[in-house]
Amino acid sequence: MTITLHVNGKPHVLDIDPQMPLLWALRDHVGLTGTKYGCGQALCGACVVHLDGEAVRSCVTPVRRADGRAVTTIEGLSPDGSHPLQKAWVELAVPQCGFCQAGQIMTAAALLAKNPSPSDEDIDTSLAGNLCRCGTYLRIRTAVKQAAAAGGKEK
Amino acid sequence: MSRPPIRLLRRSFIAGLGGALTGLALGSFARAAPTLPSPVDPAAKAAAAADGAGLRPNLFVHVTPSGAVQIVCARSEMGQGVRSSLPVLIADELGADMGRVEVVQAPGDAAYGDQNTDGSHSVRGFYDALRKLGACARMMLIAAAARQWRVAPATCVAHDHAVHHEASGRSLGFGELAIAAAKLPVPKNILLRPKAELLHVGKELPLLDGPAMVDGSAIYGADVLIPGMRTAVIARPPVVGGRATAHDPIKALAVPGVRAVVPLPAPTPPFAFQPLGGIAVVADDTWSALRGRAQLEIIWAPGDNGEYDSEDYRKTLLAAVGLPGVVVREVGDVTAGLAGAARQVEAVYHVPHLAHATMEPPAAVARFDGQTCEVWATTQNPQASRKSVAKALGLDEENVTVHVTLLGGGFGRKSKPDYVVEAALLARATGAPVRVQWTREDDIQHDYYHTVSTQRLVAGLDAQGKVVAWEHRTAFPPIGSTFSDTGLSAPGELQQGVLDVPLAIPNVRAENCEARAHARIGWLRSVANIYHAFAVQSFIAEIAAARGTDPRDTLLEIVGPPRIVTLQELGVESLPNYDQSLDEHPIDTARHRRVIERVTELADWDNRQKNGRALGLAVHRSFLTYVAVVVSVVHGPDGKIRVDEVWSCLDAGTLVNRERVVSQFEGAVIFALSHALYGEITMQQGATVQSNFRDFRLMRLPEAPRKIHVEIVADDGPPCGVGEPGVPPVAPALANAIFALTGQRVRDLPIARTLKV
Numbered sequence A: 001m002t003i004t005l006h007v008n009g010k011p012h013v014l015d016i017d018p019q020m021p022l023l024w025a026l027r028d029h030v031g032l033t034g035t036k037y038g039c040g041q042a043l044c045g046a047c048v049v050h051l052d053g054e055a056v057r058s059c060v061t062p063v064r065r066a067d068g069r070a071v072t073t074i075e076g077l078s079p080d081g082s083h084p085l086q087k088a089w090v091e092l093a094v095p096q097c098g099f100c101q102a103g104q105i106m107t108a109a110a111l112l113a114k115n116p117s118p119s120d121e122d123i124d125t126s127l128a129g130n131l132c133r134c135g136t137y138l139r140i141r142t143a144v145k146q147a148a149a150a151g152g153k154e155k
Numbered sequence B: 001m002s003r004p005p006i007r008l009l010r011r012s013f014i015a016g017l018g019g020a021l022t023g024l025a026l027g028s029f030a031r032a033a034p035t036l037p038s039p040v041d042p043a044a045k046a047a048a049a050a051d052g053a054g055l056r057p058n059l060f061v062h063v064t065p066s067g068a069v070q071i072v073c074a075r076s077e078m079g080q081g082v083r084s085s086l087p088v089l090i091a092d093e094l095g096a097d098m099g100r101v102e103v104v105q106a107p108g109d110a111a112y113g114d115q116n117t118d119g120s121h122s123v124r125g126f127y128d129a130l131r132k133l134g135a136c137a138r139m140m141l142i143a144a145a146a147r148q149w150r151v152a153p154a155t156c157v158a159h160d161h162a163v164h165h166e167a168s169g170r171s172l173g174f175g176e177l178a179i180a181a182a183k184l185p186v187p188k189n190i191l192l193r194p195k196a197e198l199l200h201v202g203k204e205l206p207l208l209d210g211p212a213m214v215d216g217s218a219i220y221g222a223d224v225l226i227p228g229m230r231t232a233v234i235a236r237p238p239v240v241g242g243r244a245t246a247h248d249p250i251k252a253l254a255v256p257g258v259r260a261v262v263p264l265p266a267p268t269p270p271f272a273f274q275p276l277g278g279i280a281v282v283a284d285d286t287w288s289a290l291r292g293r294a295q296l297e298i299i300w301a302p303g304d305n306g307e308y309d310s311e312d313y314r315k316t317l318l319a320a321v322g323l324p325g326v327v328v329r330e331v332g333d334v335t336a337g338l339a340g341a342a343r344q345v346e347a348v349y350h351v352p353h354l355a356h357a358t359m360e361p362p363a364a365v366a367r368f369d370g371q372t373c374e375v376w377a378t379t380q381n382p383q384a385s386r387k388s389v390a391k392a393l394g395l396d397e398e399n400v401t402v403h404v405t406l407l408g409g410g411f412g413r414k415s416k417p418d419y420v421v422e423a424a425l426l427a428r429a430t431g432a433p434v435r436v437q438w439t440r441e442d443d444i445q446h447d448y449y450h451t452v453s454t455q456r457l458v459a460g461l462d463a464q465g466k467v468v469a470w471e472h473r474t475a476f477p478p479i480g481s482t483f484s485d486t487g488l489s490a491p492g493e494l495q496q497g498v499l500d501v502p503l504a505i506p507n508v509r510a511e512n513c514e515a516r517a518h519a520r521i522g523w524l525r526s527v528a529n530i531y532h533a534f535a536v537q538s539f540i541a542e543i544a545a546a547r548g549t550d551p552r553d554t555l556l557e558i559v560g561p562p563r564i565v566t567l568q569e570l571g572v573e574s575l576p577n578y579d580q581s582l583d584e585h586p587i588d589t590a591r592h593r594r595v596i597e598r599v600t601e602l603a604d605w606d607n608r609q610k611n612g613r614a615l616g617l618a619v620h621r622s623f624l625t626y627v628a629v630v631v632s633v634v635h636g637p638d639g640k641i642r643v644d645e646v647w648s649c650l651d652a653g654t655l656v657n658r659e660r661v662v663s664q665f666e667g668a669v670i671f672a673l674s675h676a677l678y679g680e681i682t683m684q685q686g687a688t689v690q691s692n693f694r695d696f697r698l699m700r701l702p703e704a705p706r707k708i709h710v711e712i713v714a715d716d717g718p719p720c721g722v723g724e725p726g727v728p729p730v731a732p733a734l735a736n737a738i739f740a741l742t743g744q745r746v747r748d749l750p751i752a753r754t755l756k757v
């Protein structure tokens, strides 16, 4: 079946199984590997992307659900890594192995889009589904707040 | 189907260096003590000089005529920040401008010295060796400038990417000197800079791979894309040592995109680095492979471990520590000491199997052309990968190239190259490049597990409450069981919290009780220190409770006065001491005491009951580093116990990258809390019960402490380990805090077995 994905602003016409999780369509067929596989069961958040601006776990999202819709991956969050979250992440040296961080940032980006100045509790609730085995949680909390403050100033 | 273009590790692998390697006689792979890179490599130097490519005095440094400096990182990056740390040692010695330094990841090759990134070795094992590599290049650049200026080299200095003759105010950039320097002899006597001249070492350094990690361009094992590459997933025997006795591939082959179903050979014990065998499904993409695997029909024979039940095995271990074992440490007369004691304190501790659960499951890509094999892998151990692939394919090691990607976590799992061999076997079987992708279920169910352990501790107290005798029995299937048929531990594991614990107690005996493995046992971040520190540091707090004394004072009393603890005092003949000499790295109780005193001061120990909190304390030396931790717990609104705040105070000697040291210790707190609170792998009929993060629970953001304070106690002694030593004291500090809060003593991990957490 033909599926059209608008990924980071570019159309991709794919002839693939409509049941294929969006994750594998992005990684294996679109060639964007910034979105990670961590569990395949909606348990870790490594695969979070935006579907029409909403954070979704691409590992349990059949690609058919994304047909004709706008998908944003970590590669498309900003043209040059300059999203306030990306900047805060680098400034605070949040990543350790880095593997979970695309999912963390995409989840946080969806939060900030809705709630530009989240409380600690808002951050904890939004990111509760994103595991970090390296244990960077406290820096993630700080970085989201720093990005929120920076985002506020930019407006 | 669209295929992305080939894209290989752009940042990490720079063409050109590989050329310098061809033709070198390569030493054989040695696992044990770290071998050090030679600061001088004549073959590489000659090659570089001949082609005018600039100065390449050894395999690690390349100064190009344009002034770019390439520095090789030969150890694997898995979150510990090694790529942001080791190259800095070389660059700082050289006097390079960090902005012009490019880090190149080395392939697996014994010429780089030991590359197995484990044991918290990278800085402590290579500190001086790496500095010499940079110093050698600096001396040659200075010599080239001095010759041009007709001045004595001693009157010149190198800094800011240039050589300067201060007396005349002349300067030449590294790039301008590179070709001339390459023609000069390599100095034999390499002089290091005085430490004060190192501008970056020991400071907060930027995270080299940070930008790539936040924009999606960082390349991990599964991200390597090669034209024509297929993806494989493997149905492995549920029980280690089991095998497929029959399989029907028909339905799997009918799944669109599935190209082949390939049976893999079953391993023979000892399992070592062999793949587990099973049936592979090779397909055009991951989804097709997964769908194909779900359609496989396989009959498994469980093999020798099909009876293993981890709940039953607890009884086996308990029985083992009820009987004398092999005496591994002895001072005084424990039997008499206990017999004469006014009272005894006794406790038994149990720590279950754990899984590594690296955020990135194992993955590897291999390409085989009939003569040579090239692999890309998320591996801590590129040399073992190379050797294992060569052996599996019947090739000479020179015909196997192993590229190292970034690792999405390692923790010891990725020191074993079983999955790399799987990719190589499948590339040979199918004639196409193959990526092997482990699912999370594969990862949790087919790990090299952290062992399971039971320990029994008995202390004898005299009438005044002073501890006069200490007996420690430990039983656990050793890591050695993965490599040979043994149930007794090597000193490598016993030094981790049994042989090396300073005890100001006149009668001490430790015994290792035999325990047989029924799973693949591997090393997990901080290894045997996890369970030994848990038992010993919990037990000292139990003694405090029995006597009604302050746990901190009790700990200081048992650690004893500041001193260098000799082998004789320990009651052992030798101590591996993490591969380093006791002269350079003695067991120094002044350093134990300093971290205990500092951490309790920071946590306001004397007011430990304030605001409804309770504190627990533990100290442990591992990988030569001294760490004391205080954990604060509170009752949460939901009736659960909550970890509110943690202080971790460390003395790791000389540091390279202060910022990454802090981040390692922050991460270690979360890693250890996860295990202590929830971590448990159980097995029934030889198969792992847990399968994903649903049942192998890890700490999540809302459960994380409100604050983690990491404090570095300054010390300019030789560098010690960083990646692992933050882990061991956390679990006992937590158990001690929970005791202080609830009066309940947790001796069985995880805590979730007995309490609401």
Ligand code: FES
Residues within 6 Å of the ligand: A036, A037, A038, A039, A040, A041, A042, A043, A044, A045, A046, A047, A048, A057, A058, A059, A060
């Ligand atoms: S991979 Fe999708 S939530 Fe884990």
Ligand code: FES
Residues within 6 Å of the ligand: A095, A096, A097, A098, A099, A100, A101, A131, A132, A133, A134, A135, A136, B079, B359, B408, B409
């Ligand atoms: S940084 Fe390694 S899993 Fe989060």
